[in-house]
Amino acid sequence: MKKILVVLLALAVVLGLVLGGCQKQAKEVKIGIIAPISGEAATFGESTANGAKLYFDQVNAAGGVEGMKIVYFVEDDKGDPTEGANAYSKLIDQNKVSVIVGTVMSKVSLAGAPIAQNKGVPMISPTSTNPAVTLVGNYIFRACFIDPFQGFVAAKFAYNDLGKKTAAVIYDSGNDYTKGLAEVFRDEFSKMGGKITAFESYTAGTSDFNAQLVKIKATNPDVLFIPNYYNDAGLIAKQAREMGIQAIFLGGDGWDSPDLFKIGGKAIEGGFFVNHFSKDSQVPAAKKFVADYKAKYNKDPDALAALAYEAAMIVVDAIKRAKSADPKAIRDAIEKTNLETLTGVVKFDQNRNPVKGAVILECKDGQAVYKASVNP
């Protein structure tokens, strides 16, 4: 009797070991997420990480992708190019990820992209709109439209929809994103027949924009284009109104944050900005996303969350088609993406930019509400 017990026990141990070993071999695919969770664009980082995590968790809950469980690692780039480059190196060298979703700000993506390219790990930035990002190499993709298109949409909206003929611009001369947008807006608006009355810059970190605004006020423009991130944009709008500038404020996707209203207060009311996604979207997939996001994080998703979710969809879809966790195979699959996402069908052009439309949102009663759609 005792012998039988011992044999049984030994068998159980062996079986346990074998099964345990099997479980360890159960496949997983490692994915990196990089976002500025702290730093000057912290709400961007939080939304981005939340959006991507939401989709990966949903995929895991539904049994993973191609029999593999998704393991994700989140790194904080603090909105700083140096920190960003470190985050890329860490994810690739230490965590051995197969693909990276990230990061948010163009200047940081530009610092990380060469690393991903050299190590042969595909990355897809959810929101870096500067054209130079994907030109780094064939492993670099993005899930959003690019700055020239955004500047064009803003100029077209100001000239055609609002019917305004004069505009002034104030931008951060040290930031590729706001500078790029400002220049495209200036060129497109002039081409349409409008007049740019002032084109003022400031250096990052200032809180006092009065000197530039006094100059702008003297030219009396109909529209003031402020293609900066929400915290600068809020302060500029506030100081402009306090000084008596009556122009309509117009901005880019950098405005997309509840903090815009916290800082800008009444001054920002009646302003418009170009964006990737509206939470009022009627597309079924988008409606489901908004509901899921709200259920999990107890707040409405912004465009960054939506784009990160889309980037995650593109990545998972590519892994599904590649049927492996090999970075090279995933890259090839991303390139051939033809996927129905939240904002329509996403395909990549030869520069690995998706072809998709934009929306215009209006700042009304402390919220950004849908105003119009603009297609390429």
Next chain:
Amino acid sequence: METFLSQLIFGLQRGTIYALIALGYTMVYGVVRLINFAYGEVFMIGAFVSFFLVNAVSLPQPILVVLALLVPMVTCSLLGLAMDALAYRPLRQKPRLAALITAIGVSFFLSNFVSYSSGETVRSSAVASFLLAGFLILYVLGVKVLNFPVKATPNFKPIKFLIPTVSLLLIGYIFWISKDLLTELRWKGSSFASYPVDRLIVIEKIPLYKSVYITNIQIMNFVVSVLLMVVLSYLVNRTMTGMAMRASKNNKDAVALMGVNVNRIISVTFIIGTALAGAAGVLSAITYPRLTAFMGVQPGLKAFIAAVLGGIGSIEGAMLGGIIMGVAEQFAIGLLPSSYGPSRIDFTPLADGVAFAILIVVLLLRPQGIFGEPPREKL
């Protein structure tokens, strides 16, 4: 004309804030010959204290405005006192360079402390402090119990390690509890806070000349700054403490022989200087309602240059220097051509350099500054 007038008003607005911080630099330098680089950070902490206060308390507006200004001033002067006692007093007899480098360290510590006290990093800072304290304890135990040979410190006294260890444990503890505390105070993870100006004051525009406005906030800034400067002048020129302060400037040893407690006078100087920097922080937060942990770096530097421009050690000089700096910067941005010209070259970023250009010119032409006394050769 309208443009000129507006630029002048906004230049004065910038300048008063520089002037208030510059007063702190100049007073302490006058008495102890120390440039306390941490004033920019005191400025930042003043803004944050006011931010937490205004968010946490609900009182009628006039009372809240006074409290929002006074409480940070008191907090900052306590901070100044602690800064002097912990960082500078132990180095008073050491070469001046040691105190200067310590001042830079204090400045980095304060800004990073605030920066890391948001979000997830709070707890890891706590762990780091605990580990460091643990290391010190192990070190002492190692030497005392296990008899590690100590070559560098022949007269090894464990008591010397008591204060650093206890303060590290305390700092770690503060970090550890502060996450919940900060969450309660609505300072959540995000890197900047927006100052709730609406709770303090309703912004009103007062027409001045054609389309030039002055806001009630600007008037308040001017009034508060001028009031503080008047009080300061009275304190320094008309009271016994002020007399002792001015005497310490000339000869500390002689003052000590007269029965004056020089360390007390230095503490008073620190209290006044930091209180002014705190007030500047609050005024700045009300004017530019965006607070970050590093908001004090630029104003701190500019104010230092203002103090040098006015003649470091001179109170009138610091006031004038601050105003000159603010107005000069404002007009530099206003007059430099921006990139929408035929040349498409943007000159506005150069305005940031105006402050430093002024510094270079002053150092070359009049190193003692506008009101400074020329350096005397000691025989």
